[in-house]
Amino acid sequence: MITKILLVIIGALVAAGLRDYHQKQKTKVDTIHALMDKAEQLLNEIVSDLHGVDELVLRETPLVRNLKNRDEFYRLLERRRLLIVAKETYLRKIFTEIHRQDKKIYPIPTDKLNNLKKSIGDFFDSPQSVNSLAAVVANKNDLMISFHRQPFIWFNFWL
Amino acid sequence: MKILRVSDFTKFPGPRHKKFGDFSGEEFRDTVLIPALDEGEEVKVCLDDVMGYGSSFLEEAFAGLIRKNIPIDKVRMIANNLESKDDPCLVSEIRGYIEDEIKRAKN
Numbered sequence: 726m727i728t729k730i731l732l733v734i735i736g737a738l739v740a741a742g743l744r745d746y747h748q749k750q751k752t753k754v755d756t757i758h759a760l761m762d763k764a765e766q767l768l769n770e771i772v773s774d775l776h777g778v779d780e781l782v783l784r785e786t787p788l789v790r791n792l793k794n795r796d797e798f799y800r801l802l803e804r805r806r807l808l809i810v811a812k813e814t815y816l817r818k819i820f821t822e823i824h825r826q827d828k829k830i831y832p833i834p835t836d837k838l839n840n841l842k843k844s845i846g847d848f849f850d851s852p853q854s855v856n857s858l859a860a861v862v863a864n865k866n867d868l869m870i871s872f873h874r875q876p877f878i879w880f881n882f883w884l
Numbered sequence: 885m886k887i888l889r890v891s892d893f894t895k896f897p898g899p900r901h902k903k904f905g906d907f908s909g910e911e912f913r914d915t916v917l918i919p920a921l922d923e924g925e926e927v928k929v930c931l932d933d934v935m936g937y938g939s940s941f942l943e944e945a946f947a948g949l950i951r952k953n954i955p956i957d958k959v960r961m962i963a964n965n966l967e968s969k970d971d972p973c974l975v976s977e978i979r980g981y982i983e984d985e986i987k988r989a990k991n
Contacts, residue, residue, distance in 0.1 A: 799903070799904050799905055800905065802904070802905075803898060803899055803904060803905035803906075806899060806938060807896060807898075807935075810935070810936045810937065810938045811935060811936055813936065814935070814936035814937075814971070817971060817973065833973075835973050835976070838973070839939075839973070839977050839980070842938075842939045842977075843939045845938070845939065846900075846938050846939030846940040846943070847939075847940075849899065849900075849904075849938065849940060850900055850940055
């Protein structure tokens with residue numbers, strides 16, 4: 726009888742421990758997935774903003790030859806660029822936070838982030854270039870491959 | 885050692901060249917970095933407390949020193965004295981731009 730009671734108590738303790746572990750892991754995974762959603766949204770926003778700049782350049786470039794309009798055009802371009810730099814900086818912080826949440830599974834994709842940043846810089850250096858926006862989109866897609874979401878809650882006994 | 889804070893130059897680092905807007909990498913290099921290097925002291929650059937850097941600003945400000953014929957050892961000294969607590973990746977990014985430019989200059 727005592728053995729049965731002990732077994733029930735031990736079973737209940739193990740179950741409580743597992744439930745607690747599962748809940749903590751699930752919260753962590755949900756947080757990571759929410760951060761990934763935010764990063765994905767930011768990446769799409771950056772590309773969409775650049776599309777806007779691309780359209781602006783196509784529309785305004787003939788006017789840039791006119792000195793009177795040139796300064797205004799570059800001011801407008803610079804304003805858009807600063808907004809995208811702010812988004813890119815935020816994106817970097819999101820990846821740092823994802824890494825902080827789970828250092829083993831999610832390293833910071835520094836090279837991919839640097840490539841994206843560089844291609845955005847190249848885009849603004851020569852927005853008229855045919856390839857510049859395509860390079861940003863390619864780097865964005867490359868970065869999105871880093872989002873391997875976890876379908877299950879794994880047991881990490883060594884944690 | 886002379887400490888240069890980018891935040892004393894601007895909170896919003898701008899584009900690559902002066903002609904594209906205010907607080908450009910070119911302006912920072914020509915009005916802040918090069919005069920500090922000319923004084924002959926060791927220079928440390930603190931990158932914190934600004935709203936974010938575009939790659940063009942960083943490339944022009946630091947790798948642009950090579951294009952301005954600043955001796956490689958002086959440029960490497962700056963590369964080794966960069967500080968960024970807000971985003972430590974910036975340091976390796978700038979070093980990458982400098983090394984790429986050194987390779988380009990040698991070829």
